[in-house]
Amino acid sequence: xxxxxxxxxxxxxxxxxxxxxxxxxxxxxxxxxxxxxxxxxxxxxxxxxxxxxxxxxxxxxxxxxxxxxxxxxxxxxxxxxxxxxxxxxxxxxxxxxxxxxxxxxxxxxxxxxxxxxxxxxxxxxxxxxxxxxxxxxxxxxxxxxxxxxxxxxxxxxxxxxxxxxxxxxxxxxxxxxxxxxxxxxxxxxxxxxxxxxxxxxxxxxxxxxxxxxxxxxxxxxxxxxxxxxxxxxxxxxxxxxxxxxxxxxxxxxxxxxxxxxxxxxxxxxxxxxxxxxxxxxxxxxxxxxxxxxxxxxxxxxxxxxxxxx
Amino acid sequence: xxxxxxxxxxxxxxxxxxxxxxxxxxxxxxxxxxxxxxxxxxxxxxxxxxxxxxxxxxxxxxxxxxxxxxxxxxxxxxxxxxxxxxxxxxxxxxxxxxxxxxxxxxxxxxxxxxxxxxxxxxxxxxxxxxxxxxxxxxxxxxxxxxxxxxxxxxxxxxxxxxxxxxxxxxxxxxxxxxxxxxxxxxxxxxxxxxxxxxxxxxxxxxxxxxxxxxxxxxxxxxxxxxxxxxxxxxxxxxxxxxxxxxxxxxxxxxxxxxxxxxxxxxxxxxxxxxxxxxxxxxxxxxxxxxxxxxxxxxxxxxxxxxxxxxxxxxxxxxxxxxxxxxxxxxxxxxxxxxxxxxxxxxxxxxxxxxxxxxxxxxxxxxxxxxxxxxxxxxxxxxxxxxxxxxxxxxxxxxxxxxxxxxxxxxxxxxxxxxxxxxxxxxxxxxxxxxxxxxxxxxxxxxxxxxxxxxxxxxxxxxxxxxxxxxxxxxxxxxxxxxxxxxxxxxxxxxxxxxxxxxxxxxxxxxxxxxxxxxxxxxxxxxxxxxxxxxxxx
Numbered sequence: 001x002x003x004x005x006x007x008x009x010x011x012x013x014x015x016x017x018x019x020x021x022x023x024x025x026x027x028x029x030x031x032x033x034x035x036x037x038x039x040x041x042x043x044x045x046x047x048x049x050x051x052x053x054x055x056x057x058x059x060x061x062x063x064x065x066x067x068x069x070x071x072x073x074x075x076x077x078x079x080x081x082x083x084x085x086x087x088x089x090x091x092x093x094x095x096x097x098x099x100x101x102x103x104x105x106x107x108x109x110x111x112x113x114x115x116x117x118x119x120x121x122x123x124x125x126x127x128x129x130x131x132x133x134x135x136x137x138x139x140x141x142x143x144x145x146x147x148x149x150x151x152x153x154x155x156x157x158x159x160x161x162x163x164x165x166x167x168x169x170x171x172x173x174x175x176x177x178x179x180x181x182x183x184x185x186x187x188x189x190x191x192x193x194x195x196x197x198x199x200x201x202x203x204x205x206x207x208x209x210x211x212x213x214x215x216x217x218x219x220x221x222x223x224x225x226x227x228x229x230x231x232x233x234x235x236x237x238x239x240x241x242x243x244x245x246x247x248x249x250x251x252x253x254x255x256x257x258x259x260x261x262x263x264x265x266x267x268x269x270x271x272x273x274x275x276x277x278x279x280x281x282x283x284x285x286x287x288x289x290x291x292x293x294x295x296x297x298x299x300x301x302x303x304x305x306x307x308x309x
Numbered sequence: 310x311x312x313x314x315x316x317x318x319x320x321x322x323x324x325x326x327x328x329x330x331x332x333x334x335x336x337x338x339x340x341x342x343x344x345x346x347x348x349x350x351x352x353x354x355x356x357x358x359x360x361x362x363x364x365x366x367x368x369x370x371x372x373x374x375x376x377x378x379x380x381x382x383x384x385x386x387x388x389x390x391x392x393x394x395x396x397x398x399x400x401x402x403x404x405x406x407x408x409x410x411x412x413x414x415x416x417x418x419x420x421x422x423x424x425x426x427x428x429x430x431x432x433x434x435x436x437x438x439x440x441x442x443x444x445x446x447x448x449x450x451x452x453x454x455x456x457x458x459x460x461x462x463x464x465x466x467x468x469x470x471x472x473x474x475x476x477x478x479x480x481x482x483x484x485x486x487x488x489x490x491x492x493x494x495x496x497x498x499x500x501x502x503x504x505x506x507x508x509x510x511x512x513x514x515x516x517x518x519x520x521x522x523x524x525x526x527x528x529x530x531x532x533x534x535x536x537x538x539x540x541x542x543x544x545x546x547x548x549x550x551x552x553x554x555x556x557x558x559x560x561x562x563x564x565x566x567x568x569x570x571x572x573x574x575x576x577x578x579x580x581x582x583x584x585x586x587x588x589x590x591x592x593x594x595x596x597x598x599x600x601x602x603x604x605x606x607x608x609x610x611x612x613x614x615x616x617x618x619x620x621x622x623x624x625x626x627x628x629x630x631x632x633x634x635x636x637x638x639x640x641x642x643x644x645x646x647x648x649x650x651x652x653x654x655x656x657x658x659x660x661x662x663x664x665x666x667x668x669x670x671x672x673x674x675x676x677x678x679x680x681x682x683x684x685x686x687x688x689x690x691x692x693x694x695x696x697x698x699x700x701x702x703x704x705x706x707x708x709x710x711x712x713x714x715x716x717x718x719x720x721x722x723x724x725x726x727x728x729x730x731x732x733x734x735x736x737x738x739x740x741x742x743x744x745x746x747x748x749x750x751x752x753x754x755x756x757x758x759x760x761x762x763x764x765x766x767x768x769x770x771x772x773x774x775x776x777x778x779x780x781x782x783x784x785x786x787x788x789x790x791x792x793x794x795x796x797x798x799x800x801x802x803x804x805x806x807x808x809x810x811x812x813x814x815x816x817x818x819x820x821x822x823x824x825x826x827x828x829x830x831x832x833x834x835x836x837x838x839x840x841x842x843x844x845x846x
Contacts, residue, residue: 030729030782031729031730031734032728032729032730032732032733033729035439036729036732036733036744037363037732038732038745038747039440039750039767040736040767040769041439041442041766041767042442042445042451043455044454044455044456044774045437045438045439045441045442047434048434048435048437048438048441048454049437049439051434051435051437052435052437067792079354080355081353081355082356082358082361083356083357083358083361083506083507083508084356092529093529113375116560118691148560151561151564155564155568156564156568159568160571163561163564163568163570164556164564164565165530165554165556165557165566166530167530173365176460193839240798243790250557250558250561251554251558251560251561252561253529253530253554253555253557253558253561255527255528255529255530259529266727266728266729268729283531
């Protein structure tokens with residue numbers, strides 16, 4: 001297992017270096033720049049700006065300097081938000097996006113698994129159809145529709161939650177529900193399909209014939225196997241949902257980092273684009289590693305050996 | 310047992326309900342007594358350092374927290390700010406400002422030195438201020454900013470603590486108005502050196518000299534101001550404070566205001582809601598010093614022929630565009646400089662010059678096009694309209710495309726590009742016809758007219774006219790408003806005769822304000838909302 005982790009770390013660092021290099025080349029290739037504006041700047045002003053952010057150095061030098069900074073954990077300044085660093089953006093925004101993401105994942109797991117089990121146990125009965133209709137709607141409705149609808153119903157028509165912004169627990173309700181819609185639908189379908197399959201296997205029949213209670217059979221024996229695909233899905237889900245959703249954060253005016261990335265690209269904010277890319281990449285790699293490690297905990301048949309790693 | 314459970318649940322429910330109603334009542338009481346206006350500002354400010362600010366959102370913040378030598382009054386006229394009075398030399402090149410007794414929010418006095426410090430800081434090459442060019446009217450300023458001159462040679466002199474003398478390199482009556490804006494605000498040297506990043510966190514505060522002082526700032530969320538008791542005119546400030554909400558989704562912002570969670574939103578009202586808001590009497594429309602227009606690339610055929618440019622400008626229906634697409638009472642433009650700028654005689658520059666340099670006349674347009682060699686649009690090259698991706702720009706471009714086809718028989722393509730790509734293509738003249746907009750930097754026609762001088766940074770059409778250049782030069786070298794304004798009227802006439810640009814409409818500022826709020830001023834440029842005199846019912 002130790003060997004497996006080390007191998008993964010080494011390959012992750014190499015992948016990260018590639019990601020940084022490609023992103024660096026790409027951002028400098030795209031037309032525009034962080035100081036482009038509808039109002040043209042005098043040459044002397046433009047020169048001063050380039051001087052300040054070392055944009056007049058040759059690209060390779062900028063790249064080397066940037067790498068040197070990143071190694072020290074400093075992701076550098078934002079070019080557009082002049083007095084803020086990328087580290088500050090992450091420090092302020094990530095906890096917010098992660099809190100919202102954790103709530104959404106919790107809702108998705110509880111509701112999704114419950115719906116999935118109900119549907120599987122009542123297969124082809126009305127409970128199954130209802131659960132799957134809910135899942136299909138959740139699956140196909142775009143998040144901005146869900147978000148706008150929730151806002152209209154529960155903030156504008158029935159005034160029980162604030163329209164937008166962040167701060168109190170009440171502020172988190174509507175956005176986390178909107179964010180949870182898609183993963184809830186996905187998880188419920190996964191669980192249903194797997195439950196149906198698992199429930200027909202021999203060991204479940206054995207358990208039934210042993211006279212175990214239905215509860216023990218479902219929660220202790222069946223669910224444990226049916227949940228494995230959900231765990232696989234959970235890695236990338238957490239990585240994407242914890243790093244924020246552009247649409248949800250924009251609509252509900254949430255100060256997370258989901259918006260920052262998109263806005264940074266529009267602004268050609270080189271520092272912020274690169275810094276957030278690195279942050280996302282590291283987070284995604286970490287999540288995938290944790291998922292791989294957790295397989296062996298849930299299912300002892302999976303062994304993390306050299307060959308499989 | 311069962312009964313017990315029922316009672317417990319009932320008890321819990323009652324307690325919960327009581328807590329909830331209690332909270333609600335508390336909230337109600339608080340709102341009644343607090344004199345705070347909640348304003349949806351829009352996107353997060355790029356910086357809180359006045360020298361680094363460029364946009365109106367930042368300008369609005371700075372205007373609440375700082376005050377320059379002058380300030381715009383309730384009627385949009387320049388009035389005394391920190392300067393009590395000023396003298397302008399007969400040649401229009403030397404300004405002497407006499408400061409009043411004013412204090413910073415930390416209690417220290419505002420001196421002439423604070424202005425000099427702030428202006429030299431904005432000009433210093435290492436500050437890299439984007440708006441440093443607003444100070445280029447001052448003698449030696451551009452040289453210092455470009456590294457060719459020294460700070461000592463910039464024409465700013467502190468005569469004494471209360472007297473500031475400024476020497477300009479040429480007469481520029483618009484300079485007085487500029488002293489009301491962010492780049493020219495004074496700064497407290499001690500405070501800036503202690504907090505060079507202009508942070509508001511922990512014990513770091515921004516020391517200002519305006520009607521309000523920034524109390525807290527949560528990035529991408531809100532800015533909280535409280536009244537500045539040290540402001541020289543604190544007696545005029547009726548509010549206890551302000552909250553600026555940093556919400557960049559227009560729809561959400563409007564819902565917040567309509568729901569009573571915020572008091573006003575200025576400018577960023579979604580177009581699809583405008584008809585409904587108008588019908589409900591909730592929409593207020595304010596004038597805006599800005600023009601929506603199309604640039605022609607005059608270096609390219611067929612736009613090198615003024616007759617083609619004129620024909621195109623005459624063959625569209627501006628009234629239809631503002632009434633069915635933009636819908637916020639925008640005025641069709643038949644000139645370039647918008648309404649709302651004072652002329653030499655005290656009347657409106659646009660009214661004096663007229664908004665009728667050309668007419669919409671399809672027959673005349675057809676004739677011009679035929680003269681240029683394209684009768685009924687035959688042989689007209691395939692050209693395209695370039696605009697930055699946006700629903701509104703698209704709708705306008707589609708309307709114009711149809712009007713040109715129907716009226717002149719010419720076919721144009723529509724091309725949209727992401728903002729930065731669009732800017733790059735504009736700079737490199739890689740377009741045929743280009744959607745453009747221009748917002749005044751100061752309340753003088755010069756902010757529009759000097760764009761189109763030969764080789765001007767904002768010309769971007771390839772157009773050049775000697776007579777036009779001469780007239781702008783004449784206006785720029787005279788301190789006499791009558792001479793200046795006359796020259797600019799003449800220049801505008803040439804611009805409209807030659808038509809390197811096709812004006813479409815003058816912008817407006819659609820606004821939704823709660824009835825609770827009174828006397829918020831919505832200026833026509835630079836600042837979205839001025840709260841100095843505002844109050845709540």
